[in-house]
Amino acid sequence: MTIDYAAAMALRDEGRRFDYADRETMLYALAAGMGRDPLDARELRYVFEGDGFCAMPTLAVVAARSDIARRIPFDLALMLHGEQRLTLHRPMPTAASLIADSRITEVLDKGEGKGALIYTETTARLADTDEPLFTIGNTLFARGDGGFGGPRGPAPATHALPDRAPDHVHVAETRADQALLYRLTGDRNPLHADPALARRAGFAVPILHGLCTYAIACRAVLATACEDDPARVRQFDVRFTAPVFPGDRIETDVWIDGDIVSFRCRVPERDVVAINNGRCVIVTP
Template sequence: MPFDAVAALRIGASDVRSHYSSRDTILYALGLGMGSDPLDPDQIAFVYEGQRGPRVMPTLPVVLVPSNTHSLGLDMTRVLHGEQRLTLHAPLAPEGEVISDTRTHSIIDKGEGRGAIVNVETIGRRATDGAPLFTMIKSLFARGDGGCGAPPAEPLPVHRPPDRPADLDHAIATRPDQALLYRLSGDYNPLHADPAMARRAGFERPILHGLCTYGVAARAIMERLCDHDPTRIYALEARFTAPVLPGETIVTEMWRDADTVSFRCRVAGRDVIAIDNGRCVIGPAR
């Protein structure tokens, strides 16, 4: 059945409650490699519920809210996660309940045979008092759904890094089993766990989740430019351009211009950019 863009624009979910515990917060941080040095107090603060923790990784919202992707009617065998945008209105507590509203923000029809971009927006607020917590936009590249006849819409702006060498970088090694750990935060796509499935998809082995690489990039910026303080990250957006294999090292290259950090993620040992067009807004501790 052809993708119905008009119907997809009406699809949404309101007042969805998502409870998360400190165990979920710790498991997510472990999935991003926190705790790889068990003697580093800055890492342990994210994976241990002791006096300082657990601290909350700023990208935790990407795993808190159920996805409505399968309800849109897309050809899911040909859908790629293209971009992720996150604005943090306030820091999250280590545990609590979030109420979220999700809607199809916009659809960019690139034409028959060229696919479509489907942007899904989620707004999260604290259950106790309704205070805004975050706004996210997930951009899906639906390769099989071009020519869907979506109403005209402006593409979301793409951030461009400065035309100069990066000011600094930060390398973070991933573990060979990191995708198996990260998937426990909610993304059970077998592409990240089943070697046979990965080979059928054209990969030599299961690949790392794009949102795991996204979280590792946030971690790199937090460690190098925010003194390990997650509350100093106010926004993070990026485009996914290539997969990372678990066990590879992700090198996040950064350009600092006042409160804006442009970034991209390079895979060490391969001439591959895994994340591009990154933009992070940092500010004072909250």
């Protein structure tokens, strides 16, 4: 089917309720690799409901998951997650009831054979106080659905990384079962679990969720730029550029320039950049 631009732009999903508790908060942090050393007090507070218990900022992307883009007729088999954006209006609670509204903000037609870019936005507020909590933006690249007659752009500019050596390099080892753990946070796409399906999609083994790498990048920025204080993170934006396989070692290059933290995630053994043009806005102490 061909994308109907007017129908896509009219899509709305308003007033959806989402609830999560401390279990989901700890599971998300464990899936990001927090707590590998159970004696590390800096990470223990993300995975144990003791003193100082807190939530990772990027928990937001699974706390109010929207499927509004799937109401647009495009080939799911050729869809890639292109970008992820997050703005936090206040720190993520360790448990909450949320009300979320989602919409399509733009659909760009890159041309026949060049695909389409689908931009979505979800805003969430606390159900009990109506206070805004976060805004999520997604860019999906529908590789097989260009040429429908929509606007061509321009697409938003990406964040440029500093032209100097990184100030920090954070190393995270992923596990062979990392995707099986992360999928329990809500994304049950079999591409991340079924070896036969992964081979049909052109991968030797199931790949890691892009949003798991996104969480690992957040873990790196928290450790290197925020003194592991999640309340300092206000914005966390990335561009996905290559898949990660469970078991890969991820090195996150971090540059700190005042309240702007730039970052990218590399897999050195395969010489690929998995996340690029990362930009985190922090509150400086």
